[in-house]
Amino acid sequence: xxxxxxxxxxxxxxxxxxxxxxxxxxxxxxxxxxxxxxxxxxxxxxxxxxxxxxxxxxxxxxxxxxxxxxxxxxxxxxxxxxxxxxxxxxxxxxxxxxxxxxxxxxxxxxxxxxxxxxxxxxxxxxxxxxxxxxxxxxxxxxxxxxxxxxxxxxxxxxxxxxxxxxxxxxxxxxxxxxxxxxxxxxxxxxxxxxxxxxxxxxxxxxxxxxxxxxxxxxxxxxxxxxxxxxxxxxxxxxxxxxxxxxxxxxxxxxxxxxxxxxxxxxxxxxxxxxxxxxxxxxxxxxxxxxxxxxxxxxxxxxxxxxxxxxxxxxxxxxxxxxxxxxxxxxxxxxxxxxxxxxxxxxxx
Amino acid sequence: xxxxxxxxxxxxxxxxxxxxxxxxxxxxxxxxxxxxxxxxxxxxxxxxxxxxxxxxxxxxxxxxxxxxxxxxxxxxxxxxxxxxxxxxxxxxxxxxxxxxxxxxxxxxxxxxxxxxxxxxxxxxxxxxxxxxxxxxxxxxxxxxxxxxxxxxxxxxxxxxxxxxxxxxxxxxxxxxxxxxxxxxxxxxxxxxxxxxxxxxxxxxxxxxxxxxxxxxxxxxxxxxxxxxxxxxxxxxxxxxxxxxxxxxxxxxxxxxxxxxxxxxxxxxxxxxxxxxxxxxxxxxxxxxxxxxxxxxxxxxxxxxxxxxxxxxxxxxxxxxxxxxxxxxxxxxxxxxxxxxxxxxxxxxxxxxxxxxxxxxxxxxxxxxxxxxxxxxxxxxxxxxxxxxxxxxxxxxxxxxxxxxxxxxxxxxxxxxxxxxxxxxxxxxxxxxxxxxxxxxxxxxxxxxxxxxxxxxxxxxxxxxxxxxxxxxxxxxxxxxxxxxxxxxxxxxxx
Numbered sequence: 001x002x003x004x005x006x007x008x009x010x011x012x013x014x015x016x017x018x019x020x021x022x023x024x025x026x027x028x029x030x031x032x033x034x035x036x037x038x039x040x041x042x043x044x045x046x047x048x049x050x051x052x053x054x055x056x057x058x059x060x061x062x063x064x065x066x067x068x069x070x071x072x073x074x075x076x077x078x079x080x081x082x083x084x085x086x087x088x089x090x091x092x093x094x095x096x097x098x099x100x101x102x103x104x105x106x107x108x109x110x111x112x113x114x115x116x117x118x119x120x121x122x123x124x125x126x127x128x129x130x131x132x133x134x135x136x137x138x139x140x141x142x143x144x145x146x147x148x149x150x151x152x153x154x155x156x157x158x159x160x161x162x163x164x165x166x167x168x169x170x171x172x173x174x175x176x177x178x179x180x181x182x183x184x185x186x187x188x189x190x191x192x193x194x195x196x197x198x199x200x201x202x203x204x205x206x207x208x209x210x211x212x213x214x215x216x217x218x219x220x221x222x223x224x225x226x227x228x229x230x231x232x233x234x235x236x237x238x239x240x241x242x243x244x245x246x247x248x249x250x251x252x253x254x255x256x257x258x259x260x261x262x263x264x265x266x267x268x269x270x271x272x273x274x275x276x277x278x279x280x281x282x283x284x285x286x287x288x289x290x291x292x293x294x295x296x297x298x299x300x301x302x303x304x305x306x307x308x309x310x311x312x313x314x315x316x317x318x319x320x321x322x323x324x325x326x327x328x329x330x331x332x333x334x335x336x337x338x339x340x341x342x343x344x345x346x347x348x
Numbered sequence: 349x350x351x352x353x354x355x356x357x358x359x360x361x362x363x364x365x366x367x368x369x370x371x372x373x374x375x376x377x378x379x380x381x382x383x384x385x386x387x388x389x390x391x392x393x394x395x396x397x398x399x400x401x402x403x404x405x406x407x408x409x410x411x412x413x414x415x416x417x418x419x420x421x422x423x424x425x426x427x428x429x430x431x432x433x434x435x436x437x438x439x440x441x442x443x444x445x446x447x448x449x450x451x452x453x454x455x456x457x458x459x460x461x462x463x464x465x466x467x468x469x470x471x472x473x474x475x476x477x478x479x480x481x482x483x484x485x486x487x488x489x490x491x492x493x494x495x496x497x498x499x500x501x502x503x504x505x506x507x508x509x510x511x512x513x514x515x516x517x518x519x520x521x522x523x524x525x526x527x528x529x530x531x532x533x534x535x536x537x538x539x540x541x542x543x544x545x546x547x548x549x550x551x552x553x554x555x556x557x558x559x560x561x562x563x564x565x566x567x568x569x570x571x572x573x574x575x576x577x578x579x580x581x582x583x584x585x586x587x588x589x590x591x592x593x594x595x596x597x598x599x600x601x602x603x604x605x606x607x608x609x610x611x612x613x614x615x616x617x618x619x620x621x622x623x624x625x626x627x628x629x630x631x632x633x634x635x636x637x638x639x640x641x642x643x644x645x646x647x648x649x650x651x652x653x654x655x656x657x658x659x660x661x662x663x664x665x666x667x668x669x670x671x672x673x674x675x676x677x678x679x680x681x682x683x684x685x686x687x688x689x690x691x692x693x694x695x696x697x698x699x700x701x702x703x704x705x706x707x708x709x710x711x712x713x714x715x716x717x718x719x720x721x722x723x724x725x726x727x728x729x730x731x732x733x734x735x736x737x738x739x740x741x742x743x744x745x746x747x748x749x750x751x752x753x754x755x756x757x758x759x760x761x762x763x764x765x766x767x768x769x770x771x772x773x774x775x776x777x778x779x780x781x782x783x784x785x786x787x788x789x790x791x792x793x794x795x796x797x798x799x800x801x802x803x804x805x806x807x808x809x810x811x812x813x814x815x816x817x818x819x820x821x822x823x824x825x826x827x828x829x830x831x832x833x834x835x836x837x838x839x840x841x842x
Contacts, residue, residue: 201712205700208689209689209700212689212692213686215682215685216686216688218648220700220701221672221673279689279690279692
């Protein structure tokens with residue numbers, strides 16, 4: 001295994017020389033991780049005859065859509081060098097609120113959805129205001145806010161799901177267009193929008209600049225806090241939308257929606273080459289990372305492995321996937337050192 | 349007696365050969381000074397001598413044994429870095445014995461009283477007057493410097509003491525105290541490597557002098573056989589006419605920047621005027637408040653009272669966006685942390701403050717962005733492998749030119765250069781001087797030049813403002829004042 005990893009590392013190094021755009025593209029983390037994904041797809045389809053069936057693909061892409069949406073949004077915050085751990089609870093709270101609006105207050109579904117998406121932006125903005133205004137650490141604040149939002153959910157629902165969600169919106173969660181699950185299409189739409197935002201607008205360029213060095217960005221006259229607030233609001237908004245899609249899919253608004261989203265979303269982004277330290281990466285990587293996680297989870301199901309192992313195995317895979325780069329570096333350095341020591345001994 | 353030697357060590361970084369075949373012999377009971385301009389390879393050599401870098405070629409021998417075969421040999425080298433890195437919230441005694449491994453204090457339980465009584469003789473030996481129980485953050489800078497040296501020598505096996513620019517932040521008096529301690533150590537048989545770029549200082553101390561230039565060892569001599577002029581010649585590689593002035597010759601009478609009674613966290617009552625086309629030098633010791641004043645005007649640091657008028661516009665404090673929009677641009681000393689965006693390309697670094705100019709109605713225009721960045725690269729003679737190269741791989745001088753280039757394209761009225769030639773090689777230095785002069789004369793902007801090198805300020809500035817301890821100490825006309833008066837005002841004697 002380690003030998004294989006090592007060969008992989010040297011292969012990538014040989015094929016990736018500085019210079020032309022093509023070679024630069026080859027060198028990028030996205031390309032490496034895409035190869036990993038393709039390899040995984042090949043292995044999976046050889047290992048299980050069910051993997052490439054239409055039904056399986058459809059079900060995987062539908063599941064995948066939710067964590068991908070979160071991962072893509074979260075990658076914007078990671079680019080800033082920050083993160084929001086309350087995204088799952090924002091999703092759940094907005095889902096619950098939409099349920100209450102539609103079921104108890106008979107608000108038309110479209111209006112309820114719009115209101116709840118805006119509320120999501122507001123919750124994200126609130127996180128951002130606390131973090132930027134009081135100069136606090138994003139992780140600590142959002143852990144705290146996660147409890148706040150979770151607590152409000154419990155107060156509103158006493159832990160029970162809200163049922164009888166109007167059938168009209170179930171298409172958003174469980175429908176398909178030309179065989180493609182609707183949530184997956186929404187995810188592609190969000191991905192396109194966010195890539196446009198970070199790669200082709202001033203706002204996006206400022207996100208990268210702040211992630212590279214907040215001090216330098218401030219000295220350059222960039223309104224750093226405004227950009228940060230904007231991204232927090234965006235992430236809150238997108239999370240709320242994911243929560244609403246989940247409500248539409250389940251037909252009930254459940255308090256447990258999104259429990260696994262924050263960590264899986266960050267893991268997906270990191271696997272996809274988005275640096276936790278900020279300033280480096282591409283939201284597209286977050287999607288590829290999420291695909292890798294989903295396929296592995298799918299394989300666990302297809303192989304009939306005890307479902308209780310699923311969490312542990314996908315955790316191991318996450319850790320392994322992000323270790324590939326540092327591991328190949330370690331091995332390469334060790335080999336270099338050994339070669340040089342040998343040379344020295346020969347000379348003496 | 350020889351204790352350490354390097355044999356043809358070379359070290360290469362992307363795009364530069366930082367060290368090229370350097371031989372060095374260090375002997376016990378001698379002080380060996382290594383001098384060279386910024387960028388000559390001193391810091392790379394230090395990192396190799398302390399085992400932080402492995403040379404690409406060549407080898408280091410300590411006590412005749414190769415460190416490649418036994419890296420524990422580096423334990424004999426006590427390194428005192430240029431920046432103070434005390435454990436600020438721990439006591440002097442704790443700092444002295446950190447990491448608590450020397451045989452005297454190495455036990456499972458650490459007793460405070462024992463540590464402190466053990467510290468006393470060390471403090472005496474190194475002429476540190478602070479008590480062992482005081483917190484490191486409460487003692488003076490010079491005492492911290494001495495404490496740092498003492499810490500290096502506490503280690504029983506330390507035989508080689510490597511001092512990296514230890515006098516940068518010391519007054520003349522404290523420097524003498526430090527030298528006395530260093531001479532004592534030499535007499536007790538330690539080998540001392542002393543890195544500096546203050547040539548006058550070196551002659552008070554050195555037994556041997558090695559000169560580095562552009563990564564190569566260009567000269568080596570016993571100190572008594574040579575003089576200051578020889579060292580300068582070797583460092584620079586040619587006769588440098590130190591008299592060429594780069595001051596602006598087109599200073600208008602019109603006041604561009606008018607600062608009155610400005611008070612902030614560590615400075616107070618600062619007032620000065622800058623005219624169009626003028627280069628105003630700011631000189632002072634580290635911590636005297638020079639940079640802080642300029643950063644406060646930028647809006648990066650708080651201002652408690654006072655007023656600023658720029659080109660007739662009254663100033664809003666605490667808003668860097670406002671300052672930049674209105675033409676006040678600050679080029680930071682901490683280039684790596686505050687100037688460049690390290691993981692972004694040269695192109696993105698160039699256009700980050702010019703994005704309005706390269707946008708069309710909906711988005712950034714790749715075409716316009718590429719055209720503008722190519723234009724700046726050519727105008728400022730920036731050497732990069734490609735526009736897409738990450739800026740952290742460029743040399744310090746080229747990074748500086750990227751920062752100057754993008755600043756000039758954002759229509760500045762006042763440019764503040766904070767130590768613009770720090771870490772930059774000699775050739776590029778004069779290029780930057782010439783650039784400042786040209787900018788001031790041709791575009792009529794005002795330039796503020798903050799520098800610790802008094803020679804630099806005297807060559808480039810029309811007037812020199814000096815700061816001491818957070819206050820403006822004096823403003824001198826460069827043409828009619830002599831160096832010693834300015835120096836005195838910097839160290840607070842005047």
